[in-house]
Amino acid sequence: MPVSVLPAIPPTIVSLVATNDVHGQLERIAYMAGFVDNVRKARGTSGGVLLVDGGDAFQGTIESGSNEGKAVISAYAQMGYAALSLGNHEFDFGPSGPASMACDPSMDPQGAIKARIAEAPFPILSANLQTTDGKTPPWKNLARSTLTTVAGVRIGIVGLITAEAAEVIKSPNFVGLKVAPLAEAAIAEATALRQKGVDLVVVVAHAGGECTHFESPDDVSSCDPTQEIFRFARALPKGLVDVIVGGHRNAGVAHSVEGIPVVHTPSHLVAFSRVDISWDPMGRKVVGKKVYPPHPVCQSAPEEPCAPGIYEGAKVEPDPKVLELVRPSIEAARALRDRPLGVQVDGTFHVKKLKESALGNLFADLMREAVPGSDAAFGNAGSVRDDVPAGVLTFGHLHHAMPFDNQLAKLRLTGAQFRRLITVNITQRGHGPLALSGVGVIGECQGGEPRVTLTRPNGAAIRDDEHLLVVTNDFIALGGDGLLPAIGLPDSNIEYDGGKTVLDVIIAGLEKRHAISPSDKALFDPEKPRLRLQGGFPLLCGGPSSNAKGSVVPPRAP
Numbered sequence: 001m002p003v004s005v006l007p008a009i010p011p012t013i014v015s016l017v018a019t020n021d022v023h024g025q026l027e028r029i030a031y032m033a034g035f036v037d038n039v040r041k042a043r044g045t046s047g048g049v050l051l052v053d054g055g056d057a058f059q060g061t062i063e064s065g066s067n068e069g070k071a072v073i074s075a076y077a078q079m080g081y082a083a084l085s086l087g088n089h090e091f092d093f094g095p096s097g098p099a100s101m102a103c104d105p106s107m108d109p110q111g112a113i114k115a116r117i118a119e120a121p122f123p124i125l126s127a128n129l130q131t132t133d134g135k136t137p138p139w140k141n142l143a144r145s146t147l148t149t150v151a152g153v154r155i156g157i158v159g160l161i162t163a164e165a166a167e168v169i170k171s172p173n174f175v176g177l178k179v180a181p182l183a184e185a186a187i188a189e190a191t192a193l194r195q196k197g198v199d200l201v202v203v204v205a206h207a208g209g210e211c212t213h214f215e216s217p218d219d220v221s222s223c224d225p226t227q228e229i230f231r232f233a234r235a236l237p238k239g240l241v242d243v244i245v246g247g248h249r250n251a252g253v254a255h256s257v258e259g260i261p262v263v264h265t266p267s268h269l270v271a272f273s274r275v276d277i278s279w280d281p282m283g284r285k286v287v288g289k290k291v292y293p294p295h296p297v298c299q300s301a302p303e304e305p306c307a308p309g310i311y312e313g314a315k316v317e318p319d320p321k322v323l324e325l326v327r328p329s330i331e332a333a334r335a336l337r338d339r340p341l342g343v344q345v346d347g348t349f350h351v352k353k354l355k356e357s358a359l360g361n362l363f364a365d366l367m368r369e370a371v372p373g374s375d376a377a378f379g380n381a382g383s384v385r386d387d388v389p390a391g392v393l394t395f396g397h398l399h400h401a402m403p404f405d406n407q408l409a410k411l412r413l414t415g416a417q418f419r420r421l422i423t424v425n426i427t428q429r430g431h432g433p434l435a436l437s438g439v440g441v442i443g444e445c446q447g448g449e450p451r452v453t454l455t456r457p458n459g460a461a462i463r464d465d466e467h468l469l470v471v472t473n474d475f476i477a478l479g480g481d482g483l484l485p486a487i488g489l490p491d492s493n494i495e496y497d498g499g500k501t502v503l504d505v506i507i508a509g510l511e512k513r514h515a516i517s518p519s520d521k522a523l524f525d526p527e528k529p530r531l532r533l534q535g536g537f538p539l540l541c542g543g544p545s546s547n548a549k550g551s552v553v554p555p556r557a558p
Contacts, residue, residue, distance in 0.1 A: 011278040011287055012151050013047035015039050016202065018274070020054030020247030021267035022072070023089070023385075023403070024064025026326040028269040028297050029075045031308045033319030035272065035297070036079055042312040047279075048151035051080055054247030054264055055087025055161065055206030058116065060385065060403045062333040062396065063326070068093045068112045070119075071329040075322050077121045082148045085159035086126040087206040087247065090116070091173045092404065100405035101172045109175050110139075117141045125159020125204065128185035130178050137177065145189045153200060153279050156193030158186055158241075160205035162228060162248050164430060168382065171478040182207060182228075183235035190240050199284065200242045200277065207232060208249030208264050214293035217256045226429070229264070233257040242286060243275050250353070252294045265294040268386065272297060303389060337396030343510045346517040349388040351401075353381060353432050356531045358524035360384050360435025362516065363402065365523070366509035367471045367502065368437040371410060375456075376418070376439040377471035380481050381432025383502075393516075398507065408497040408505060409477035415454065416464035417487050423452045424486045426531075426539045431481045433537045436530045444534040445541035473502050 017036055022029065040049050053076065058069030069090075076084065093112035094100045102109040117124045118140040127144035131137055136144060145158045162168075165179045182205060190201045209227035213219065223230065229246040234257065246253060246264035254263050254273065263273035271294035278288035298306035308316035349359035360379060368377035386400040413421070418439075425434050426443050427450050439462070440455040454462040462468070477494050479485050484494075510516065518524070533539045 009282055010046065011280050012153060013043060014050055014150050014153050014155070014200070014277045014279060015043055015047065016050045016052070016243055016245070016275045016277065017272060018052050018054060018204075018245040018263060019057075019269060019272050020206070020208075020245065020264045021056040021087070021250065022053065022269045023056055023060025023267055024058055024069070024072060025061060025269040026063045026071055026075065026330055028306065029072070029079075030318035030323040030326060031297050031306050031316065032269060032272060033075070033079045033322040034308060034316040035295075035311055037319055038312040038314050038316060039274075041314070043151075048153075049080075050082055050148070050150050050155060050202070052082055052157065052202065052204045052245055053084040054204055054245050055085045056089040056247060056267070057084060057087065059089040059092045060268070060400070062337050062399055063329045065093075065403065066333055067329060068096065069116045071326055073116055073120050074325045078322050078325055079319070081122050082155075083123045083125050083146050083157045083159065083204060084120070085204040085206050085247075086113075086124060086129060086142075086161050088162060088165050088168045091169045094170075094173045101170065109173050110177075114139050123157075125157065126161050127158050127189045128160050128180040128182055129165075130180050132176055132178055134180075144185075145193060147193070147196070147198065152281060154198045155200045155202060156190070156196070156198035158189045158193070158201065158203045160186060160203060160207060162205075162207040164228075164248075167430075167482045168480060170475050170480065182232045186232070187236065187240065190236075194240070199279065200286070201240065202243045202245065203241050204245045205229065205232065206247045208246040208251065209253050209262070210249055210251035211253050211255055214252065214254050217254060217261065217291040220255050220257065223253065223255060229253065229262055230257055233260050233262055236260065242277065243289070245273065254291050254293045256289075256291060261289050261291045263291065263294075269297055271295055302387075337394065337399070339395045341393045341395060341398065341507060341511060343393040343513065344515040345388060345390050345393050345397075346515060347519060348390050349401075349516075349518045351384055351387055354537050356433065356524060356529050357384075357435070358518040358520065359388060359401070361437065361523045361530060363502075363506055364435040364437035366506045367408065367473075369509055370408065370500065370505040371469070371471045373469060374410070374438070374471045375468040377437040378434040378439075378476075379473060379502075380434060380476055382481070383473060383475070384435070393510065395507075398503065398510075402503055402506065404473075404475070404502070406473040406475050406502045408500045408502060409472050409474045410495045410497065411470045411472060411477065411484075411489065412493040413468045413470050413489070414464065415462045415466040415468060417489060418462070418468055418470060419452050419454055419464065420487045421483050422454065423450055424483055425481075426450070426452070426533055426537060427541075429538055433531055439530070441531050441533075443532070443539045445539065448541050450539050450541050
């Protein structure tokens with residue numbers, strides 16, 4: 001008697017689509033929604049889409065900042081995001097309202113982010129954000145993880161925030177909080193989700209790494225294995241987590257680490273990530289994972305209108321409902337964003353994460369000029385976020401480059417303290433080099449140890465016993481990037497200028513200049529850089545042999 005054979009059931013495809021570090025790019029969000037629409041149509045009845053975000057969603061543009069992220073929440077809700085992990089810049093707004101830090105006890109230092117979490121119709125996650133007594137913050141709608149179902153596949157999503165959070169969040173806005181180790185929190189939460197019977201576990205972590213080639217997901221030779229997201233992936237038990245979505249590093253990753261797809265893109269929604277997971281509904285198991293390289297949201301040049309092109313066989317159109325939601329915020333901000341500042345920019349000023357740049361030096365120069373009698377100024381690399389394009393400078397261009405509400409701060413330092421601060425910065429991997437004004441830095445390795453010399457603009461060395469007035473921003477003054485805690489500078493040596501934001505100071509200084517150029521050697525001269533490090537940034541001195549890794553330019557004026 002013949003035996004009937006049931007036809008094989010094709011696998012269910014779950015397309016995980018991820019954004020990260022969107023930073024309030026409302027116009028691009030509408031185009032991103034068009035990509036998601038195309039993927040959903042392509043999946044049809046053969047699967048579904050899981051849409052998640054890796055944090056730093058709100059802060060960065062006038063359009064989003066003016067409503068403290070409300071417009072982004074509305075757009076994400078319309079797009080059907082399953083979850084958003086908290087990023088460090090979610091804390092930038094501080095209390096609800098215009099103040100960026102709590103000025104009196106009646107103000108909630110995390111009021112703005114609590115309000116966004118409470119009103120979001122989708123889960124906002126962080127399994128390792130804790131109160132100082134080790135508990136999950138009791139904020140309405142904040143969760144460690146969430147459960148969802150896509151095309152019959154039960155999915156658990158765990159949120160995480162970078163271990164650097166306490167260093168990179170302005171300390172008054174992080175009061176009462178701490179961060180637990182990522183792997184420890186993820187393992188505990190993912191294990192609990194598996195016990196509840198989920199089919200897949202996705203970790204959405206505001207933590208990242210950097211790779212430069214994306215031809216093969218299994219080829220991680222272009223990736224830095226020491227970075228946070230790779231260390232995290234290697235610390236997970238095999239088979240516990242199916243996909244990791246990252247962020248935070250303003251770089252791309254689309255690779256497989258210990259069998260786990262790890263994906264994130266550079267910031268400002270220049271691209272999105274995607275992983276297709278093939279699920280066998282009969283065997284209840286994963287039978288394949290396809291990692292896509294970061295896909296650009298706009299195929300056009302940066303100075304041209306966004307042209308998203310074709311995706312999944314169809315033209316990408318901005319989602320009309322999302323466009324309707326974000327348009328009021330965009331229109332409300334347009335006049336301020338397009339306001340000309342009376343400055344001609346002769347050539348694009350580019351952001352350089354790990355090198356000295358004319359843009360960073362320009363901002364540092366303007367900070368020093370704003371404080372008469374100051375000896376030097378410096379800004380942290382993370383405070384400069386975007387290029388300044390050639391042409392007539394507008395407020396929007398400048399705000400995109402430096403979108404933070406930081407105030408000026410003045411430090412009273414000895415030469416020895418300043419040298420120690422610079423040494424801490426140039427020898428650590430986590431943060432880029434400081435932008436400097438009024439001081440030149442020579443860093444070299446001697447006997448396996450870093451040796452740093454500071455010079456004045458005339459080339460004279462700064463002695464350890466000199467007393468200096470140094471200008472920076474309140475993020476650094478409040479402990480950001482760990483610089484002042486590392487040198488033990490007392491609070492009595494720090495003065496805050498509550499009447500001046502760094503952006504206001506920069507605008508005032510630029511308006512006096514009328515024209516600026518990235519080729520101006522007074523801002524950056526490759527023959528006479530302000531920062532001269534043996535072997536480049538960071539300065540790594542592993543032993544006596546380090547002296548052979550590079551040469552140091554002789555001391556010259558910055």
